Amino acid sequence: MKRKIHMELLIIAALAIVLTLLFALFVFYGLFQEQIIGDLREDAIAFRSMNVFADPEDLDIGSYQMEEGGLRITLVDAEGDVIFDSDANEAAMESHEDRPEVQAAFETGEGHDTRKSETLDQNSFYYAVLLDNGLVLRVAREADSIFAVTKNMLVTVAGVFVLLFIFTVVLSNYFTKSLVQPIEELAENLGDPGTKVVYKELAPFVAKIRQQHEDILKNAKMRQEFTANVSHELKTPLTAISGYAELIEHGMAGKENTERFAGEIHKNASRLLILINDIIQLSQLDGGKTDVEYTDLDLYKLAGECISMLKMNAQKQNVTMKLCGRSSMVFADKQLMEELLFNLCDNAIRYNNRGGSVTVTVDKNREGNTFLSVKDTGIGISPEHQDRIFERFYRVDKSRSKATGGTGLGLAIVKHIVAQHEASISLESEPKKGTEIVVVFSGRLKEREQQKRLEQQSAEQTKQKNTGD
Numbered sequence: 402m403k404r405k406i407h408m409e410l411l412i413i414a415a416l417a418i419v420l421t422l423l424f425a426l427f428v429f430y431g432l433f434q435e436q437i438i439g440d441l442r443e444d445a446i447a448f449r450s451m452n453v454f455a456d457p458e459d460l461d462i463g464s465y466q467m468e469e470g471g472l473r474i475t476l477v478d479a480e481g482d483v484i485f486d487s488d489a490n491e492a493a494m495e496s497h498e499d500r501p502e503v504q505a506a507f508e509t510g511e512g513h514d515t516r517k518s519e520t521l522d523q524n525s526f527y528y529a530v531l532l533d534n535g536l537v538l539r540v541a542r543e544a545d546s547i548f549a550v551t552k553n554m555l556v557t558v559a560g561v562f563v564l565l566f567i568f569t570v571v572l573s574n575y576f577t578k579s580l581v582q583p584i585e586e587l588a589e590n591l592g593d594p595g596t597k598v599v600y601k602e603l604a605p606f607v608a609k610i611r612q613q614h615e616d617i618l619k620n621a622k623m624r625q626e627f628t629a630n631v632s633h634e635l636k637t638p639l640t641a642i643s644g645y646a647e648l649i650e651h652g653m654a655g656k657e658n659t660e661r662f663a664g665e666i667h668k669n670a671s672r673l674l675i676l677i678n679d680i681i682q683l684s685q686l687d688g689g690k691t692d693v694e695y696t697d698l699d700l701y702k703l704a705g706e707c708i709s710m711l712k713m714n715a716q717k718q719n720v721t722m723k724l725c726g727r728s729s730m731v732f733a734d735k736q737l738m739e740e741l742l743f744n745l746c747d748n749a750i751r752y753n754n755r756g757g758s759v760t761v762t763v764d765k766n767r768e769g770n771t772f773l774s775v776k777d778t779g780i781g782i783s784p785e786h787q788d789r790i791f792e793r794f795y796r797v798d799k800s801r802s803k804a805t806g807g808t809g810l811g812l813a814i815v816k817h818i819v820a821q822h823e824a825s826i827s828l829e830s831e832p833k834k835g836t837e838i839v840v841v842f843s844g845r846l847k848e849r850e851q852q853k854r855l856e857q858q859s860a861e862q863t864k865q866k867n868t869g870d
């Protein structure tokens with residue numbers, strides 16, 4: 402970046418210097434030309450007012466010879482014939498009638514012209530005035546052409562260019578450094594919120610990076626906590642299994658206890674399996690589950706199937722289950738929807754009271770979006786826990802959760818599934834009264850997936866076309 406700014410500044414400076422020098426040269430040459438014409442005019446007018454050429458017959462002007470670089474004098478009569486020229490033999494000279502300065506002098510009294518000489522280096526400047534005797538007096542002088550002026554000044558101009566360029570290199574280096582320095586300082590101290598953002602254009606960029614940085618740290622911390630929790634959760638049933646197995650192994654269980662211990666081993670092993678299943682599920686969702694297959698599903702029908710599956714569990718708890726609403730479609734992954742329904746309904750049974758009820762409703766809301774509500778008449782959740790129950794391994798009543806086969810991961814999985822389907826989840830709960838969890842599905846996922854499929858199709862078509870060619 403530094404290099405680029407530096408280079409660009411130098412290019413701009415070099416261009417500016419060259420253009421300025423060229424411009425100055427043209428202006429200077431213009432003034433130089435004006436000066437010469439002005440001088441010639443003054444000479445011509447002086448001659449006229451002094452009446453030097455009033456009677457050329459009388460005047461011994463034939464003896465005037467032009468010095469090198471000096472003034473050339475020509476007298477032209479009304480026919481355009483040259484009757485005197487200080488530089489050449491007038492008799493051999495062609496008619497001067499068509500010379501622009503002579504023509505102008507005959508017409509208006511004065512005229513001038515500049516013509517290129519045979520050599521590229523010189524220009525001839527002419528000034529002509531009409532004398533009282535009807536002759537035209539023309540004075541002329543040779544001077545450097547712009548080409549010669551440029552050539553003569555080339556060394557000076559190059560010198561000025563080099564000097565200015567060196568000056569520009571130093572300045573541009575300094576400016577580049579002072580421009581980039583705050584950015585470099587910011588990059589070094591990005592993590593420090595006290596570091597001032599000098600350029601306001603960079604503020605959103607810096608805010609975004611800082612946010613990402615914080616998110617990464619938060620994620621890392623969450624993962625660390627999750628790993629610690631997982632280890633702890635796995636350890637408990639494994640310790641129990643190991644303990645009971647050891648007792649049986651050493652024949653310390655006795656015949657009457659062996660069956661009970663085997664039962665405990667079985668129960669803890671099942672617990673481990675459920676836990677590992679949930680962990681796998683969660684880590685798959687975490688990494689953005691890849692084998693999801695979104696289709697149009699009737700959520701009402703799926704809810705009915707889930708209720709049938711959980712009926713036995715509900716009966717054991719003396720909880721009744723009811724399905725309300727009507728057939729409503731969602732664009733979702735079937736397996737994930739089953740998991741979501743199961744987790745919510747299972748919780749509604751497990752955290753219910755004996756004789757309580759669970760009402761599952763699937764319907765369309767006022768906006769036409771399908772929603773799922775799982776409402777129970779159970780123990781409820783007090784407000785301080787309501788935000789946290791979606792966290793991994795967060796349980797309000799740990800012993801009840803464990804006793805009913807909970808892993809503390811069910812709602813974390815639900816939250817992930819909801820996010821993956823671009824749905825929203827809300828919770829309303831009152832201790833001792835019950836809980837209602839509502840998931841609302843939007844049409845966004847379907848739109849996005851359709852867009853993605855269209856893009857894939859057109860990409861494939863272009864690919865086929867290209868390979869076909």
Ligand code: ADP
Nearest residue numbers: 748752790796797798802807808809810811812
């Ligand atoms: P668990 O496996 O412990 O049930 P979840 O993630 O499913 O884990 O739920 C987290 C916690 O939220 C539970 O331990 C429980 O305390 C609370 N909870 C979840 N659903 C309900 C409900 N329907 N009624 C009351 N409490 C609930």
